Amino acid sequence: MSPTRRDFLKQSGLVLxxxxxxxxxxxLTYGAPNVDGSQPPTLVVVYLRGGQDxxxxxxxxxxxxxxxxxPTIKVNPPGGGGGVLKINKYFGFxxxxxxxxxxxxxxxxxxxxxxxxxxxxxxxxxxxxxxxxAAPGIxxxxxGWLNRYLYATQTxxxxxLRALSLQSTLPRSMRGQYGTxxxxxxxxxxxxxxxxDLYDCDSNKEARKKNAAEGDKPAEAETxxxxxxxxxxxxxxxxxxxxxxxxxxxxxxxxxGQGNYPKTTLGRQFRxxxxxxxxxxxxxxxxxxxxxxxxxxxxxxxxxTMSNMLGNLSKSIGAFxxxxxxxxxxxxxxxxxxxxxxxxxxxxxxxxxxxxxxMMAIGGMVKGGQVYGKWTGMERRNLVDGRDxxxxxxxxxxxAETLASLYGFEAxxxxxxxxxxxxxxxxxxxxxxxxx
Amino acid sequence: xxxxxxxxxxxxSMVLFVLAGGFLLAGLxxxxxxxxxxxLGPALTEREQAFHVLNRLAFGPRxxxxxxxxxxxxxxxxREQLDPKSIDDDALNEQLKKKYPSVTMSLxxxxxxxxxxxxxxxxxxxxxxxxQLRSKARDELRDATLYRAVNSPRQFEEVIVEFWRNxxxxxxxxxxxxxxxxxxxxxxxxxxxxxxxxRMLLASSQHPAxxxxxxxxxxxxxxxxxxxxxxxxYENRDFVPRSVAALGRARGLNExxxxxxxxxxxxxxxxxxxxxxxxxxxxxxxxxxVGYNEDGEYGFDFKDNYHDDDNKKIFGSTLxxxxxxxxxxxxxxxxxxxxxxxxxxxxxxxxxxxxxxxEALVDRVAKVFKRTxxxxxxxxxxxxxxxDFMYRQNHRVKFKTPFEYTVSALRATGAQxxxxxxxxxxxxxxxxxxxxxxxxxxxYDQAEAWLDPGVLLYRWQFAMSLANNDLKGxxxxxxxxxxxxxxxxxxxxxQRLVPARIDPQTRNEAQEALAKGGASSAWGVMLGSPxxxxx
Numbered sequence: 001m002s003p004t005r006r007d008f009l010k011q012s013g014l015v016l017x018x019x020x021x022x023x024x025x026x027x028l029t030y031g032a033p034n035v036d037g038s039q040p041p042t043l044v045v046v047y048l049r050g051g052q053d054x055x056x057x058x059x060x061x062x063x064x065x066x067x068x069x070x071p072t073i074k075v076n077p078p079g080g081g082g083g084v085l086k087i088n089k090y091f092g093f094x095x096x097x098x099x100x101x102x103x104x105x106x107x108x109x110x111x112x113x114x115x116x117x118x119x120x121x122x123x124x125x126x127x128x129x130x131x132x133x134a135a136p137g138i139x140x141x142x143x144g145w146l147n148r149y150l151y152a153t154q155t156x157x158x159x160x161l162r163a164l165s166l167q168s169t170l171p172r173s174m175r176g177q178y179g180t181x182x183x184x185x186x187x188x189x190x191x192x193x194x195x196x197d198l199y200d201c202d203s204n205k206e207a208r209k210k211n212a213a214e215g216d217k218p219a220e221a222e223t224x225x226x227x228x229x230x231x232x233x234x235x236x237x238x239x240x241x242x243x244x245x246x247x248x249x250x251x252x253x254x255x256x257g258q259g260n261y262p263k264t265t266l267g268r269q270f271r272x273x274x275x276x277x278x279x280x281x282x283x284x285x286x287x288x289x290x291x292x293x294x295x296x297x298x299x300x301x302x303x304x305t306m307s308n309m310l311g312n313l314s315k316s317i318g319a320f321x322x323x324x325x326x327x328x329x330x331x332x333x334x335x336x337x338x339x340x341x342x343x344x345x346x347x348x349x350x351x352x353x354x355x356x357x358x359m360m361a362i363g364g365m366v367k368g369g370q371v372y373g374k375w376t377g378m379e380r381r382n383l384v385d386g387r388d389x390x391x392x393x394x395x396x397x398x399x400a401e402t403l404a405s406l407y408g409f410e411a412x413x414x415x416x417x418x419x420x421x422x423x424x425x426x427x428x429x430x431x432x433x434x435x436x
Numbered sequence: 437x438x439x440x441x442x443x444x445x446x447x448x449s450m451v452l453f454v455l456a457g458g459f460l461l462a463g464l465x466x467x468x469x470x471x472x473x474x475x476l477g478p479a480l481t482e483r484e485q486a487f488h489v490l491n492r493l494a495f496g497p498r499x500x501x502x503x504x505x506x507x508x509x510x511x512x513x514x515r516e517q518l519d520p521k522s523i524d525d526d527a528l529n530e531q532l533k534k535k536y537p538s539v540t541m542s543l544x545x546x547x548x549x550x551x552x553x554x555x556x557x558x559x560x561x562x563x564x565x566x567x568q569l570r571s572k573a574r575d576e577l578r579d580a581t582l583y584r585a586v587n588s589p590r591q592f593e594e595v596i597v598e599f600w601r602n603x604x605x606x607x608x609x610x611x612x613x614x615x616x617x618x619x620x621x622x623x624x625x626x627x628x629x630x631x632x633x634x635r636m637l638l639a640s641s642q643h644p645a646x647x648x649x650x651x652x653x654x655x656x657x658x659x660x661x662x663x664x665x666x667x668x669x670y671e672n673r674d675f676v677p678r679s680v681a682a683l684g685r686a687r688g689l690n691e692x693x694x695x696x697x698x699x700x701x702x703x704x705x706x707x708x709x710x711x712x713x714x715x716x717x718x719x720x721x722x723x724x725x726v727g728y729n730e731d732g733e734y735g736f737d738f739k740d741n742y743h744d745d746d747n748k749k750i751f752g753s754t755l756x757x758x759x760x761x762x763x764x765x766x767x768x769x770x771x772x773x774x775x776x777x778x779x780x781x782x783x784x785x786x787x788x789x790x791x792x793x794x795e796a797l798v799d800r801v802a803k804v805f806k807r808t809x810x811x812x813x814x815x816x817x818x819x820x821x822x823x824d825f826m827y828r829q830n831h832r833v834k835f836k837t838p839f840e841y842t843v844s845a846l847r848a849t850g851a852q853x854x855x856x857x858x859x860x861x862x863x864x865x866x867x868x869x870x871x872x873x874x875x876x877x878x879x880y881d882q883a884e885a886w887l888d889p890g891v892l893l894y895r896w897q898f899a900m901s902l903a904n905n906d907l908k909g910x911x912x913x914x915x916x917x918x919x920x921x922x923x924x925x926x927x928x929x930x931q932r933l934v935p936a937r938i939d940p941q942t943r944n945e946a947q948e949a950l951a952k953g954g955a956s957s958a959w960g961v962m963l964g965s966p967x968x969x970x971x
Binding site: 123129139168170182183191192194195198199227229231232234236239242348 | 556557560607610651681695696828830832834835865867874877887889890892893896897900937939942948949966969970
């Protein structure tokens with residue numbers, strides 16, 4: 001580790017740099033009244049699958065190594081057209097992240113650098129798995145961290161729409177004992193109508209009662225099902241539940257226009273989350289997958305594939321925050337990825353799998369306008385295996401603080417993360433909005 | 437009519453089975469009395485029996501299958517299926533060769549035909565071509581899997597191959613597995629599915645697909661104390677000699693495979709082994725890797741320079757020195773262990789009989805496994821010809837996996853597969869893309885894993901689009917639905933899909949669908965009904 005680098009960072013206020021709090025809107029301060037009455041805060045987890053390159057997202061433009069290590073994919077320095085959007089004397093946002101940069105300036109957004117897993121795997125699958133189950137290296141944990149949280153805190157009054165994934169498959173973080181719902185694509189209305197009556201368990205009961213009344217079976221047959229009949233009922237009830245929940249969602253979300261949201265899948269997903277939160281139906285956890293961050297070749301610099309994806313992300317989040325207005329006080333968008341990428345570009349104008357990545361948090365409770373996490377530079381000797389950013393913040397720390405801030409759920413006390421007792425210093429990126 | 441006391445007992449024993457299953461997996465010796473289960477009757481009719489074997493030991497009935505099994509007698513049908521070589525499948529193999537040639541090739545052939553050498557800094561055209569060929573190999577295996585399950589006359593072979601495919605799961609999207617998965621299926625699973633378990637376990641442990649998938653190929657002897665000190669010494673210096681820098685790169689043990697071969701492939705989780713045994717087995721298996729032999733053929737390669745020659749201590753006894761034989765010895769020991777017999781028997785009973793199989797049945801099957809040294813056909817027989825197999829309480833109590841559901845629908849409709857891609861997209865939406873399970877556990881076969889809200893929606897979409905011939909790549913023959921009438925609905929549709937005890941609600945809905953939307957609607961509704969999801 002290089003002491004000089006660290007000192008430099010401290011002096012230039014990069015570690016604690018609380019600049020740019022100017023744009024903070026009064027309605028977004030801590031303790032603002034809860035606009036939705038009894039509605040829970042909402043956590044929107046955005047998973048950037050494939051390994052987001054942290055260095056071309058939160059760019060250390062002032063480090064001479066940056067241009068040296070990334071000759072073909074470097075982003076232009078600030079000033080001039082299309083350069084890095086300056087955070088401070090050292091870091092800046094990728095120019096495609098205009099909306100996110102504005103939220104940073106308003107004090108609603110923060111990046112967390114050098115964040116990641118304690119497990120050294122560079123396999124997408126293992127790394128995503130370990131992260132989404134918040135159990136690095138432990139394969140026996142099969143339930144996602146969000147699901148475990150939902151399960152641990154469930155009550156008999158849980159909303160039907162308490163937890164949703166905004167695409168057709170449940171991400172691993174949401175899988176487990178707690179009944180979460182993957183929202184399938186549109187156009188499902190017709191098929192639901194076709195099967196609605198067949199799976200309608202109330203009228204099934206009616207039909208059975210009718211049969212019973214006609215003398216087919218004794219009246220108490222209802223509770224004395226054969227195992228095969230019990231299985232049929234279980235399937236019917238599951239179908240009934242899907243239709244009920246999906247109808248509710250379709251009603252709340254409808255199809256409508258995209259408004260200010262980009263006309264992309266991600267834009268649509270954010271739009272739907274906003275609609276669901278506004279509907280006040282108790283949405284607490286929403287998961288969005290954004291695939292395609294594995295830029296091994298031709299990832300581009302100022303322009304190109306990754307730039308477009310960052311732009312889509314930034315525009316979607318920007319539109320979401322505008323749309324939500326004061327509701328952002330109780331809404332947190334958290335982006336994450338399974339790992340970062342090699343500091344040095346590879347032979348194909350791209351980057352390979354690395355270690356530490358960066359997370360981004362956007363919300364009213366975010367102590368934004370600061371860069372969190374410990375940055376230890378890009379010198380070879382400060383890198384893992386001479387190539388990758390070191391992990392200084394365990395992602396479990398971020399998860400724990402998120403659950404504590406939003407819901408007052410104390411992960412450490414609950415033994416929530418298997419084989420993990422955090423001795424790390426808190427990141428401290430969130431104000432607490434939950435009642436203690 | 438059953439008496440209430442029977443029912444109470446039924447539910448009590450159900451609870452016990454769940455507990456017993458839990459104990460078995462938790463590694464506690466079951467102290468429960470193992471009284472054999474009784475049939476809670478009424479006994480299955482002949483027709484129900486035929487459906488039962490076709491749903492459990494085949495991927496569901498095709499037109500005429502139920503009658504054929506009833507005529508033969510189900511036991512006779514099973515005996516034939518248990519000896520797959522006796523069933524002619526030349527026509528199928530011809531189709532495979534034509535449609536999915538890579539699955540019929542040897543590993544060497546497949547690599548020559550489908551793998552362009554990796555070139556650093558190659559031009560984009562070359563990279564594109566290389567990727568296309570890689571996808572082609574991957575998709576051919578995926579599509580052949582579906583094609584075989586639907587069309588093979590050796591149905592039980594396909595059913596049991598699906599079991600082992602998940603038991604020895606590999607993900608053919610990981611690195612070179614795209615090219616080697618096909619050979620894994622042929623030379624590990626198919627070759628030994630009707631042989632000895634030990635042979636299959638050993639074959640899997642020496643196949644490139646498994647070694648790459650579970651990272652053993654890159655596992656190397658850990659750094660010695662001396663080497664660690666050397667690295668420390670250079671930690672804060674600007675100049676690091678090349679030899680020292682090399683130590684820091686990718687040098688070390690990877691425990692992934694060592695853990696899974698015990699946890700998932702043989703003993704069962706936390707049975708017999710401790711973390712220390714995992715590490716020690718990983719050391720034993722260092723050097724079990726992949727590479728090219730003198731003739732340039734790719735395959736298993738024991739790398740001396742990766743191998744840890746020091747003594748190891750595993751399961752309490754010391755293994756002197758190293759060498760490849762050491763690993764073979766330990767794997768044989770695993771295959772032979774009584775916990776392995778129990779674990780494999782438990783999983784097979786769960787697959788073929790019920791999600792929570794009775795302790796007594798598992799115990800009897802495990803004894804056969806042990807006595808025959810893991811002779812798999814004998815083990816299958818012990819399950820299928822047990823009394824329990826045909827008990828009422830085991831009938832239609834399993835929930836089809838997406839794969840089982842899809843294949844059974846294609847079989848029931850007699851659909852012809854021209855291109856499996858669109859069907860596979862549906863499987864993916866249902867959560868079970870073929871050969872793409874990233875977990876080493878493989879896909880589960882219990883209802884608990886699949887009976888989620890959301891999933892059913894895709895089954896319904898599949899059912900409707902298949903029945904309406906809207907699903908690309910597959911075609912339901914016209915004669916299936918021609919002239920279906922209210923009078924023939926029962927014999928031509930309902931009875932083909934459901935053995936008996938159809939819920940009145942389902943029947944009403946099928947009748948209504950026929951009246952409103954015609955034969956294709958009625959077929960769609962029946963394929964999407966709760967009854968057709970039951971197995």
